Amino acid sequence: MVLPAAVEAVRTVCWTAALLAGHLAPGRRDPRRAAALLRRYLYRMGPLYLKAGQILGTQSGLWGPGAAAEFRSFFAGLPPMAPAALRRTLARSLGAPADRVFASFDWTPVAAGTVAQVHRATLPSGEAVAVKVVKEGVPERLHASARVLGLLLHLAHLLVPACRRFDLRGQFAELRPALLGQFDLRAEARHQDRIRENFAGNPRVGVPRLYPEHCTDRVLVMEFVDGVPGHEADRLPADRRPDLAARVQEAFYCMAYFHGRFHVDPHPGNVVFGAGGEVVFLDFGLVGVLSEDDRWHLSAFYYACVRGRWELAADRFTGAFVVGGDRLSADCRTELADVLRHHFEDRSRRWSTMAFFRDAAMLLHRRGARLSTRITLLALALLTGEGFVYDVDPGFDLWTHNRRFTDRFSPYQSDAARETFRREIEARAPRAAALRAAAADTLVAPTHLDRFVLPSTFPLVVRSAAGARLTDVDGNVYLDLSGGYGPHILGYGHPVVREAIHRAVADGAVNALGNPAEFALARLLAQAFPGQGRALLCNSGTEAVLVAIRLARAWTNRRRVAKCEGHYHGFSDHGQVSSWFRYSGDPHRPRAVANSAGADPRLVADTVVLQYGDPASFDRIAACAAELACVIVEPMPAALAEVDRGFLRRLRQECDRHGIVLIFDEVVTGFRVDYGGAQRLAGVRPDLTCAGKIIGGGLPCGAVVGRPHLVDLARTTHDPFLDVTARAFVGGTMSGNSVTAAAGAATLGHLRAHPEIYPALARRTDLLTGLLTGEAAAAGVPCRITGSRSIFSVTFDHASPRRIRDRLAGSHLQASVALAYYLRKHGVYLPELHTAMLSAAHTEDDLAQVAGAFGKSVREMADAGFFAH
Structure with missing residues (x-):
């Protein structure tokens, strides 16, 4: 390598001197001559420099079309080898x-080529x-x-x-x-x-x-x-x-x-x-390659630019992509905001990545900072790509199309679309709009009115529900595809559940005291999960997860928790880590990210994030097994509606090998995909199962069901001094109250007595996904419908990625939200950006109605330009 490098050094000096001499000679200052001179220089300098020539060949805006044409031979017209x-x-x-x-x-x-x-x-x-x-x-x-x-x-x-x-x-x-x-x-x-x-x-x-x-x-x-x-x-x-x-x-x-x-x-x-x-x-x-963090920061930056919030955009840009950005003064950030405004607004008709990066780099240079090398390759690619785009169509409005593209992947509608929906929905439901406006002064409802990250711009206000239908306060009737996010598997107001609630209320609505319904519900739960045997009642799925993790820590005397990326386990600090909104790190070695302000950073750092279905997860478990109290996982992730049996079996083996408690979160899938949950489909038994939703019959309820030696840690030793050191405290005034327990026991009893409900739900889910897929294909709309055993989702995308982070990355979020509002015009309620669910109350005629409404909706959306290009 010494001789070739020496030869290359001599060549570099000679040809650079020739370039400078030629450029300074009289009559050599016009762009076309300068380009010709530079082309010959780059050609003689070799393949590393020819790459620069290929970029210059796309930059007609920099050189002018004639001068840029000098470099076109670098695209495919280079000499071959002998x-x-x-x-x-x-x-x-x-x-x-x-x-x-x-x-x-x-x-x-x-x-x-080169x-x-x-x-x-x-x-x-x-x-x-x-x-x-x-x-x-x-x-x-x-x-x-x-x-x-x-x-x-x-x-x-x-x-x-x-x-x-x-x-x-x-x-x-x-x-x-x-x-x-x-x-x-x-x-x-x-x-x-x-x-x-x-x-x-x-x-x-x-x-x-x-x-x-x-x-x-x-x-x-x-x-x-x-x-x-x-x-x-x-x-x-x-x-x-x-x-x-x-x-x-x-x-x-x-x-x-x-x-x-x-x-x-x-x-x-x-x-x-x-x-x-x-x-x-x-x-x-x-x-x-852009990391998850890079893509998050870029999306946040562009989102601020699209909204015209230039100071915020400048902060996001410097925080993520500027070395020394934390030392920049306020007036420097204001200057950068002006640069952004100039390029994103004033020059939007002829957007230039080169001009933007040049002006930003010069400003930062004057202030003793520089752009991070992490975006060097992206800037280079954008520079080349935009030159190619302008070469294909010199009049192309790149910024307008950029906005149209980035808007697709934001969950929030454009101003024009939001105004259209507002007029249509408020004309159809004026009382609901008035109630929502009035409630804003007194109520914060993060689940349905003020939803975190995921939009609820036009939430329903429901007066009554029966079977598979909702009636809003304006009298509009909708076929429901939500089921209250899962609890109403029998449909709303099922007679068995309604009668049990009436009896329990008439008997005094007992709480914080033992009652027969509490005993009956616990027995049904213990019998539904063979080999686990004990049930502990609480008030929600989130509580069930908190209790299960505490029991695992008490048993193992270890502090750390492992969970899978994209799996949501309620709104606790642990439950939200890397759950749904943001991901970080290599896909095979995800990094824990909080996903919420106020989360305890020490707890987040103690969470090991795995990838469902990825064998690399087992190496991560082995590496920190001595510190792991438990692994918690959705055996059938709602976002995928699939069970990876091989992964779950291996997970069971690894937890046994290392003495780690295995927890299945079946808050959604327990009693929905089968009586006894997804673990029955997988043939794998966890140590603890977290249940919720269906087990309350539509009322707030949660439970931990598990092996006696674990659940009994919440039972007193009758020695108060020993309890404090050797038992896990679990409390709840309303846990096991007679009304909720009666509703839950009635629901589970009905499901156990009618096992035909489950195959019927599976058939109807397959029928509906097939009908929806056919409607999307007939409309020529890129759409993927996935579903199994009453759970299904609609994603506007061509690809079928396996990981949850990848499924969300390319999906057309704006179209998904818009679909929910278009369907309402045709009498169907679909929750925005949430897994949809069928109930036993849905008939095949209902499914045909849903498919018809879906077909009309996607055609109207196509006509409105949601799927352009």
Whole structure:
């Protein structure tokens, strides 16, 4: 490496001197001549510098169209390697000559880039493939160029104060692994597979399929994609071009902001347009990754910008993406807010990432701060991508389409949509609107009026409910798909439950005293969960989780708790950790995040976050087993409506191995998916089960059911001194009160006596999900309906990711909220952004009515522009 680096240093000095001499010569100051001179310089400097030329080729706004055209040859018109070098590379990488691996091989490349070239070939099976081959000598040249450039930047860092302030040395160090990793095609294959998976099912975006059996570190073999090269978009039929720029922008933004894995080099040479205008991405040698935290901060920043809250946007930007941002003065933040306002408002008709980053960087430079290297690759990708978008459509209004895109993934409606809904809903339900307005002075109702994070802009105010229907205070009747978030599995006001409540009230509504209904409910619970045997009653699912964790800590004398990301266990500090609103850390090693102001940071830090269904979770359990009191998990996460039996069985084994208490949170699924819960479906028994919702028959109730040695820790020893040190205190004046217990015992008794309810619910859930899927397909709307055993959800997205964080990342939240309001026009109540549920009161005619309302709603939403592009 010493000799190539020395040669590269000499080359750098000579050609840089020639560039400066040419630029300073008389008559060389016009942009076209300067661009031609720079193009020749970059070409002679080698592959590391050609990347810069590809970016410049997309920046017609910087150079002017004529000057930028000088760099277009860098997209795919670079010289290929010699035929003999190509044959050597193929034979060495594939382990055999090319004519023995492929039925045919075209030795003339279809494209040649800075690092590799691509050939068309045919497999023995007859499939046409593209073969990407790293050019011989390029890895060595890249390493040598990187060493020289790194040395030059080091010298500049020592000698030039401005370089120190911008930390060019540090920023290059951040970029260097990505730049040098371009010739490792195995890493590229992993990126390509992941991005292809992210866009699976999306008809507007494509990524070629790989043939892994033929892929090596220097050769990639993938399906051959016929299409129009990105720099020749004008060859597409006229009817395919109007939305092309928006499709390119949306595809890239999806990668960056919602998938967290994006193409760093989206120049025209790395894109092909299909016959239908679909955008096909190629060449994943340079891929950037945004963490969950980065995406959260970017979303928060853009949300503030969209709302025009510039001071807040400046705070969020500096807090997340500026080194030394915490030391910036108030007036500097005000200046940055002015920069944001200028670019996001004044220049919105011709948005420029380059101009924004330039102005922000210069301001920060003057104040002794700089942009973080964490967003270097994203800034580079945005710079290249926006240049490509303008190249496809010079008149494209990027900021307007950016707003339209980011609005989709905010749960809150645009001002125009909110005003439309307000007029329609308040015209239909004026009394409800008046009651909500009056209640604002006296009532905070976080569950249904003032919902945390998730919107309840137009909540229902219900006068009565019966069976599967709700009647609001204005007399409007709705088919209900909520069931009060789960308790009403028999439907509202079922005769068995109503009669039990009437009798219990007539008998005095006893609390804080033993009563027959309390004994009956406890017996039904203990019998429903075989092998657990003891039941302890409380007042809610949240209380049940608090009690179960305390019992586990008392038994094990350990303090830490493990839970799964995306699993909600009530509103306690533990229950909300990494539950629903925000996630953090690597998906295989999630980091605990509080999700609420006021949470005890020590308790959050003591929580180990696992990933449901991920084998890496067991390594995390083993690593901190000596400190873990319990693992709490939803055996059938409501957001997924699936049971991972293999994961739960292994979890049971690991907890047994390490003496950890296993807790199943069946507050939602207990007695809904089966009598005895999801644990019956999984064939796995926990140590403790948390129950709630259905077990109260529509009244507040919770319970912990479990093994005697654990639940008995809440029972007195009859020695007060021993109780304080060896028993877990659990209290509750209303726990086991006769009215709630009577309603719960009546509900469970009816379910046990009528086991046919469960298969009927399962059939109707399958029927409804099929009907809704058909309606969405007929309307041409990207929609995924998932459901099982009375629980279902509607997500407007193409993909079907497995992790909860990924399911939420790309879903069209605005459309999901809007669907709830459109359905109300057609007599159906669906909770906004919440899992929906059926009850035994729903008939097949009801489901047909729901499907019809859904079909009308998604068509109206499509006409209103919710699914544009």
